[in-house]
Amino acid sequence: MAQGTIGVTSDNIFPVIKKFLYSDHEIFLREMISNAVDATQKLKTLASVGEMKGELGDLKVRVIIDKKKKTLTIQDHGIGMTAEEVDKYINQIAFSGAEEFVNKYKNRTEAIIGHFGLGFYSSFMVSDKVEIFSLSYKDDARAVHWSCSGETTYEMEDTIKAERGTDIVLHINDEFSQYLEDATIEGLLKKYCKFLPVEIVFGKKKEWKDGKQVETDEDNVINNTTPAWTRKPAELKDEDYKAFYRELYPMQMDEPLFWIHLNVDYPFHLTGILYFPRIKRNIDVRRNKIQLYCNQVFVTDEVENIVPEYLTLLHGVIDSPDIPLNVSRSYLQSDNNVKKIASHITKKVADKLSELYKNDKEDFEKKWDDIRLFIQYGMLTDEKFYERAISFCLVKNTDLKYFNIEEYKEKVKGEQTDKDGNLILLYTQDPNANYTHIERAKQKGYDVLLMDGELDVHAMSQLEQKNEKMRFVRIDSDILENLIRKQDAQKDNYTEEQKEGMRKAFEKILPTDNKLNYYISFEAADSDSLPIFLTQNEFMRRMKEMSQHQQGMNFYGEMPDQYNLVINTSHPLIKDLFGKMQSEEVEEVVEKKDDKKEGEEPVKETVKKTVWNLTGEDERLNQLTDIALLASGQLKGEALAKFVNRTVSLLQ
Ligand code: ADP
Numbered sequence: 263m264a265q266g267t268i269g270v271t272s273d274n275i276f277p278v279i280k281k282f283l284y285s286d287h288e289i290f291l292r293e294m295i296s297n298a299v300d301a302t303q304k305l306k307t308l309a310s311v312g313e314m315k316g317e318l319g320d321l322k323v324r325v326i327i328d329k330k331k332k333t334l335t336i337q338d339h340g341i342g343m344t345a346e347e348v349d350k351y352i353n354q355i356a357f358s359g360a361e362e363f364v365n366k367y368k369n370r371t372e373a374i375i376g377h378f379g380l381g382f383y384s385s386f387m388v389s390d391k392v393e394i395f396s397l398s399y400k401d402d403a404r405a406v407h408w409s410c411s412g413e414t415t416y417e418m419e420d421t422i423k424a425e426r427g428t429d430i431v432l433h434i435n436d437e438f439s440q441y442l443e444d445a446t447i448e449g450l451l452k453k454y455c456k457f458l459p460v461e462i463v464f465g466k467k468k469e470w471k472d473g474k475q476v477e478t479d480e481d482n483v484i485n486n487t488t489p490a491w492t493r494k495p496a497e498l499k500d501e502d503y504k505a506f507y508r509e510l511y512p513m514q515m516d517e518p519l520f521w522i523h524l525n526v527d528y529p530f531h532l533t534g535i536l537y538f539p540r541i542k543r544n545i546d547v548r549r550n551k552i553q554l555y556c557n558q559v560f561v562t563d564e565v566e567n568i569v570p571e572y573l574t575l576l577h578g579v580i581d582s583p584d585i586p587l588n589v590s591r592s593y594l595q596s597d598n599n600v601k602k603i604a605s606h607i608t609k610k611v612a613d614k615l616s617e618l619y620k621n622d623k624e625d626f627e628k629k630w631d632d633i634r635l636f637i638q639y640g641m642l643t644d645e646k647f648y649e650r651a652i653s654f655c656l657v658k659n660t661d662l663k664y665f666n667i668e669e670y671k672e673k674v675k676g677e678q679t680d681k682d683g684n685l686i687l688l689y690t691q692d693p694n695a696n697y698t699h700i701e702r703a704k705q706k707g708y709d710v711l712l713m714d715g716e717l718d719v720h721a722m723s724q725l726e727q728k729n730e731k732m733r734f735v736r737i738d739s740d741i742l743e744n745l746i747r748k749q750d751a752q753k754d755n756y757t758e759e760q761k762e763g764m765r766k767a768f769e770k771i772l773p774t775d776n777k778l779n780y781y782i783s784f785e786a787a788d789s790d791s792l793p794i795f796l797t798q799n800e801f802m803r804r805m806k807e808m809s810q811h812q813q814g815m816n817f818y819g820e821m822p823d824q825y826n827l828v829i830n831t832s833h834p835l836i837k838d839l840f841g842k843m844q845s846e847e848v849e850e851v852v853e854k855k856d857d858k859k860e861g862e863e864p865v866k867e868t869v870k871k872t873v874w875n876l877t878g879e880d881e882r883l884n885q886l887t888d889i890a891l892l893a894s895g896q897l898k899g900e901a902l903a904k905f906v907n908r909t910v911s912l913l914q
Contacts, residue, residue: 263419266353287438290384291325291447292454294336294430296559297382298323299460301340301428305399308341314399319426322461322481325451327442332434334441339427342398345406345418352382352394352408353416382430386412388441391433397423448484454560457489457579491535491579492558495523507537511550511577516540518577519629522614526606530599534580536611540632541575555581569604572639572647573611580607605646612650619654627664630656631715638717642724652728655721660693660700660710667725670711671732677707678746685732686746689713689722695895699737702791708746710737719807738894739800741787741828752786754831756840763843763874764829771883772827773891773901779824786832793833794886796894797826827890839882843874884908 302321308314319339326335343351385392394408405423410416423429432441440446448464455462467480490498490506507518518537526532539550551563552574558581566574568585584599615637619626637655641648656664665673671685678686688703689711690696700710713722713734722734735745744751756764765782772780802824830836847870854865876883888905891897897905 263417265415265417266349267415287384287387288450289454290387290432291336291441291450292559293381293384294432295323295325295451295455295458295462298336298338298340298428298430299458299462299559301338301342302460303340305339305341308399314341322463322483324463325447327444327447329442332436332439332442334432334434334447336430336432337427339425340399342403342427343394343396343406344398344400344403345420347398348394348396348406348408348418385430385432388435388438389432390435393431393433394428395421395423395431396428397426399426451484455485456560457487457492457555457558458485459487459492459558461485461487489558489579491523491533491581495525498523503535503537506535507577510553510579514539514550514577519632520614520618521578522610524580524607524610530582530584530602532580532582532584532603532606534578534582536573536576536578536580536607538633538636539575539577541635550577552576553579554585555579556585557581557583568600569607570640570644570647572636572643573604573607575636575639576611608640608644608647609650611640612647616650616654623664626654627656627658630658630664634715635717638715638721642717642720648724648728657711657713660690660712662712667729671729674709678709680747681749682747683731685729687711687732687734688737688745689734690737691718692895696737698792698795698893699742702742703737706742708742719804723804723808735800736798736803738797739803740797740826741785741791741795741830743787743791744785752832754784754786756784756831759845759872760840760843760874763876764840767876767879768827768829768883768887771880771887779822780827781824782827782829784829784831787828787830789830789832789834791830791833792890792893793835794827794829794890796890796896797828799824799826825894825896827887835882835886839876839879842879843876845872845874847871848873881908881912885912 302323305314305318305321309318321339324335324337326337327333328335389412391409391411395405396408397403397405405421406418407421408416408418434441444465451462451464461481462484463481464484465482466477467482468475469478470476486509489509490502503521503523504517507521508514516539518539521535521537524532524534524536536552552565552569553563554561554565554568565580568580580603582603585603615633618629634656637651641651641655653666653668656666657670658664670687674687675685678688680686688708690700691712691714693700693712703710711734713719715721726733737745739745761784764784768782772782806823831840849868850871851866851868854867885905885908888897888901888908891901892905
């Protein structure tokens with residue numbers, strides 16, 4: 263038996279590693295299995311170039327639990343190792359690699375492990391002792407047994423082993439007894455090994471017999487060795503892509519809308535399939551994350567630093583050996599390969615969408631409501647994506663017809679350009695609430711967009727920034743004559759005093775609610791529009807809506823909703839009310855402004871004023887106000903009941 267010291271210089275790095283890796287210790291299994299798969303793949307390569315002769319035999323990798331001995335064994339029939347190779351790769355290289363790793367990262371607080379970098383050494387995180395039994399594929403090779411109990415010395419001796427390949431035997435530490443449970447190991451294998459290129463076997467398949475689960479003779483193979491992304495797109499049918507989607511997300515009920523098969527060789531290697539899910543709301547999709555693989559080994563489903571954030575709304579798989587995995591997450595963002603990968607994926611996604619739009623507009627329109635959140639999010643957060651997406655970013659009108667922005671501008675510019683050359687795009691977020699406004703707009707030959715998407719408010723602001731002289735205004739944000747001003751405002755002949763009197767008369771009967779503020783204003787609108795209606799300032803309302811998504815905008819969010827109650831001075835009913843007003847002369851004591859000197863008591867004087875009053879018309883004023891509220895969907899509860907009763911009694 264030979265004994266020796268492992269090629270490390272620090273006294274004992276095991277305690278450091280154990281503590282350091284605490285949160286991520288499960289990755290030891292992935293590392294052991296990756297080595298077993300590598301050894302198997304190497305053997306296949308050697309056989310294919312004729313360097314290894316003889317039978318390949320059964321190449322499955324097996325994971326075996328022995329509860330009595332408290333061991334977990336990873337067994338492969340790959341190339342194996344000779345005593346010299348164990349000495350070189352395990353005693354020297356593996357350990358020095360691990361040591362370097364620990365020295366480099368022991369002061370970092372970020373959780374960087376969990377990604378590759380530790381290899382064989384990670385087995386000591388969960389084991390008191392690790393043994394290797396190996397027989398190399400080489401002619402005349404002698405089997406070797408190596409063992410190490412978590413100190414810096416090892417033992418090595420010849421042994422007897424019939425089959426080519428390597429058994430790694432982990433004597434699991436009592437603290438980690440969960441790794442001797444079938445369920446834990448099967449769970450980990452499904453997480454990390456689901457798509458490895460060599461079959462991984464864990465026990466036998468089970469089946470139900472007479473109400474009990476019994477073992478069959480068939481190996482329980484954990485993985486699909488040729489997942490869809492590793493195959494050629496030409497070989498795959500739609501059904502295959504959908505089946506793979508279900509394999510990835512067994513809990514997902516909806517089918518994906520469409521998908522992109524990524525395949526890049528230069529300047530980096532990347533394969534994968536990205537699926538477009540139906541995106542109803544942001545939260546829905548976060549459960550099914552994009553999974554990142556490295557040569558078919560699962561690495562993580564936290565891809566935030568690798569692809570732009572909006573792409574994380576997609577589902578699927580990215581596999582790249584070129585993404586550096588043993589570095590911190592913040593470093594990833596600045597890595598050049600990662601940047602190239604991100605911009606390549608962005609381009610592919612945009613190209614695919616553009617192709618779908620060009621090839622079948624009708625189908626694209628059908629899918630629009632399900633993908634718009636994704637596209638708008640991309641446009642808002644990624645300038646490059648905006649430039650690509652602007653041609654297939656759609657808007658729909660209240661007749662549910664779809665247009666891209668340029669088409670829509672072209673459609674409405676004749677009717678909806680105001681006297682100053684601004685193109686005004688009218689929209690509603692709720693066609694039911696805005697029904698009256700929409701009808702009037704249509705009568706005038708205007709078109710109204712339906713902007714009911716979660717990100718529409720932000721998307722509109724972005725389009726306004728990009729398109730000079732184009733503005734979106736919600737159909738109820740002002741009277742139509744003001745929204746699209748074709749000529750200077752009409753004037754009425756009432757004095758400020760008269761209007762003040764009318765304002766007071768209405769204020770008396772307006773509903774009081776501290777979340778709503780009403781301002782009364784006067785407009786000489788068309789005589790055939792309503793006598794009185796409610797509008798809401800576009801800017802204030804939009805700020806409020808945007809504040810729901812953005813931090814630091816609470817100021818707007820907490821303000822009460824403000825409405826304008828616009829009184830149409832051209833309407834015969836209003837003219838009639840003005841006619842019923844009575845004036846009286848009153849005297850008022852006011853401060854004299856002109857003569858006021860610093861420090862002196864203000865001089866007061868009495869002035870005569872004309873005050874206008876409207877009395878005996880409360881019922882009509884109530885009815886008018888309620889009609890305005892009703893037309894905007896704001897008359898509810900008790901107020902609505904009162905309105906109904908009042909209307910009935912008016913009809914009697
Ligand atoms: P890495 O796999 O990153 O090279 P490891 O520490 O996991 O680092 O392994 C070190 C080396 O030990 C491997 O490169 C390989 O040569 C050898 N090795 C480990 N496990 C096996 C195995 N099951 N069969 C053959 N060789 C192995």
